Amino acid sequence: MSKLFPIQEIGSLAKPKWRTKGLRQPLSAQDLSEAEEWAQKLGINDFHDRAKGILKTSDDKTRTREILELSTLYGLRLFETAGVDNDGVGGEQQRVEMYEHVIKAVEGMNLLGHVHSFDYKYFNKGVAESKVSRKRPIYTPEFSDVTRYAHRAVKVPITGPYTLVDWSFSGYYIQKQRASSPKSRKIEAKREFLLDIVEQVIRPEIRDLVDAGASWIQIDEPAVTTHPEPQEMELFVEAWNETVKGFSCKFSDHTCYPSEIGYKVLAEYAPKLDKCDQLALEFANRDTSRLGVDESSREGYSDLKHFVNAGFSGEFGLGVAHVHDFTGNVSSGAGQAIGRDLIESPELVRDRLLFATKIVGDPVKIWANPDCGLRTRTWDVSFAKLANITKGAELARETFE
């Protein structure tokens, strides 16, 4: 792509009520009224025909399939209409969430129940009860719909092996370890579990995606920055390099919300990641909400220098919009706080991109994106944020013309 500051989504979008309800039970015409409104906004001209099909069918499986396909189409069109250049898989509408979606397709894993993540957000945590292997394709059915409907470039975000293992109970793998110290047992169990996930689950999936035409895989590894110890980071690098070995598509890493040490340790290891063409990282969450391209206004982006200093030469996916609740103050011109949402102004997005360019040194290497998936925001808010990212990127682009 030749234009500067292209826009990408990072992963999830909120699931509309009709999508969630429709997977559990038949829908009424009333249930689809929200979908009808958005069909007009997004230019989905065959909505009425599709709605008739969904309302008419008495077969749960058919209804589910049609709803998943339709919600993927909506996600793609929402991104496209907001001006996003790479539309991912349309907001991961076909996944429960990033962890559970994979674990359900893994032989040897059992979901034990929900644990707290933050506020009223939870995730269903799994345990390895035996050696793991892939039960069925995980992302390829969704990718098939995406390729049918996408008008723009796409990439496939997948949950990385390190994160899958880190967020699971190691059960079978820890029980079989013999080391005397609990810490040694944990790390040995993790390594064995991780390499099994890579070989038995993730690589077969990537093979299928590449065979189906995927040219860009985004590996989501939010867990990696939570364990900055050298032993853990080396394990992450080993797993990454095993994962991508032999594939010729583009790979990128998405990591967010690191522990207190920030991205410094990831920066140190990033140059060791084979075929890692891009790092898409959360920054807006830690930044001020005032305009400016000085270091103080843009303190949230200071970690970028660690990657440059460490010699990472790939692209950066720059988190320029916050994706969680916001209750702080917004300076004049930097955006609007509406309820629990912050809508960043195009000018704030522009300043973030320009400041990052100063550090990275080459605007060609910078993409603009939200910090993370937008699943916690409504579609209205997500659309407004993405539209302002698009406008902000245009403003930044103008300064180079």
Place this chain on the structure above:
Amino acid sequence: MTPELSNAALIPIGIHQTLFLTEYEYNRTYIIRITGNDNENMSPEIQLAGIHPRSEKLIELTRSYERAGTSWSQVEVQFEQETRELIKLQKSLGFDHISDGALGWQDQLRTVARSLRGVESGTRYSRWFDTNTFYQKPIVAGKISAGEIDPKNFLQTRLLAGEKNRKIILPGPYTFSQLSENKYYEKYPDLLFDVAVAEREIIRRLRNEGVSLFQLSEPCLVYQPYRETFRGESEVELALRAIRSVVENNPGEFVIQTYFGDAAPIFSKLVDLPVHGIGIDLFETDVSSLSRQTSKTLVLGVVDSRESYVEDPHWIADTARKFRKQVDVQDLVFASNSDLKFVPQGIANQKLEALSKASELFEGSR
């Protein structure tokens, strides 16, 4: 398979090679030494050491509330019911100090942060150590002091009405200040001690509500990876001074709980604190390097809140026995190594039951 215990002492093969056996080794070799030495005269108390998990029903209600599908009053009813059930469970398992489980707490810092003047929260989420949970980062924007303190935000006073010994878990001043973003103080010690003074006021209010045991959680004292350099002795001393300033005048009411890291390097300093008890994470601490006599109560984090398997009570009791041979302590308390909210509620409750059973086994083997 759980080994059968008898009252006889079974002499282990190779037991001296390691202080702590894995449960696997323990069960395979049937090496169980269940007779204690003559000095053992304790019946370990069991305590909650952190936030307890919500049930699937409550989780679903809170999710539905967020989607505007359930009213807050419905959620509140379920919170109350679960708190009652947890109190009942603790009593049935023989807990002396009862906690409400802090089921409504969204993270370990927020309740305190919102009771302080000079602290803002709400703009930034940070990861809670190396877990997949997050906390709202307190932003220190002005001089810290105790603000409006409503005890109901801290504990379910009404539901604990019948309980004489009430326990509450709060972040210690060092951990709170370390995990905050300082935008006001020029010198870190000023921030730390203002947090300590403000916490003292919070504690005074909670004491008036009948809380008799305060756990100050200080994982930052032992957790290392987020630091680029190991905290020096002077910083540890500073942290301990801040803790002393919180507990002064009422040392018997406090437990200082460490977790997620090895307490061994600072153990001798911890046991010198003027507090009732010190808590350590047995899954992180190098116990072999602990050797000390202390009149303190030791809270043993002996079930792992970050693994789903439920520890065998025999293994817990035996592990505690070996610990006591290594460290000569006044009393032991059995607990999880940190908040049980990292496992689903059913597993958390089974872990509490295992602790209770282990306490009986420990006592029965005297």
